[in-house]
Amino acid sequence: MSNAQLILIDKRNQPIKEYIVAVAASDGLDIKGLQIIASPAKGEKALLTTTLKIPPLEALQFNANKIIDAILEKLVLGEEILTVEQVIERASEEEAVRKALSKSVKKLREKLAALVAEFTSSEVVNLLAERRNDAQFKLKEHDQALKGKKVVCIDIEATDISTKESADIIQVSMCDLAGNELYNQLINPGYDIPENEKHNITTEMVQNAPFLADAWPDIHRILLEADVVLAYSTESDFAYLQKSAEKKLLTFELDYNTWLDVAELSKDLIGALRWQSEKMYWFYKTPKLTDAYEVLLGKPFPGDAHDALADAQATAELFNGMLEKGRKSQVALKKPETVKETISNNPFAAAFAQAKRK
Secondary structure (H helix, E strand, C coil): CCCCEEEEEECCCCCCCHHHHHHHHHHCEEEEEEEEEEECCCCCCCCEEEEEEECCCHHHCCCHHHHHHHHHHCEEECCEEECHHHHHHHHCCCHHHHHHHHHCHHHHHHHHHHHHHHHHCCHHHHHHHHHHHHHHHHHHHHHHHCCCCCEEEEEEEECCCCCCCCCCEEEEEEEECCCCEEEEEECECCCCCCCCCCCCCCCHHHCCCCEHHHHHHHHHHHHHHCCEEEECCHHHHHHHHHHHHHHHCCCCCCCHHHEEEHHHHHHHHHCEEEEECCCCEEEEECCCHHHHHHHHHCCCCCCCCCCHHHHHHHHHHHHHHHHHHHHHCCCCCCCCCCCCCCCCCCHHHHHHHHHHHC
């Protein structure tokens, strides 16, 4: 008979805090000081020592049993990822020891349950739930409001980021909400295109393309005739158009109030929650288009993520998927009261943050 057992070793320097829960909620987390060891008997040298990972909690609906299962499926031994069964097999060749280790898994789960409870009992869980609930409510509203409306989805590639005055448009693509191409045109900026990781467009590709002034009437007309313009980060796409029109003295009558930002909606629906320690407030990180597409639609991003038409069509498909998610949700078409985002481990910081909001 063997006294071997799997033991959770907790050598953390501090308890689980809200900002740690926020990171674990979306990304998962490695916590220093947490180990699972295969011990042959009390006081004897460990047979095997592994570290554990906290999996992305929100993806597991903050369900304790699912979280524990995920932890025990991915124990870390050096560069290897092992299941708890593999750890037991690796720990000893003696059948009696393996049986004893297997028998101790139940008690190990109880210890892990106490650890997981520190995460699932956090106020951050409620904060996230309210945010997601509100996001689904917004999508239900948009689903109703967009019925019968002419929706155009746009994406723009440029020589630089939209905040730079030197940025010039080099591709404009638009599609309808069904993904049907409405417009797709490379634009010649009039000079050699500098290398840029944001796109794959070269000077040779735009040699025979029109200048923006020549393409502008069609671009401006399509957007002006739309009831709603969709984009993934409307601020940058609108800025490209507005600044280009100003520089080249082109007609500009577009209304930003008719634009709808899919990135902002994605942020509300799946964005990672983070604590801004300097300004002392919670914020939600905006996911990249490729990440939002793959998380919300559950499939790989199609085509080239640096092509304006591919991005516009993916944005339209993503938005349709988000509308469907809102349509199927159980949230009532009555906006819930928002939760005051004042979570803090420091009461003085929380009070200061609240005062700043006022």
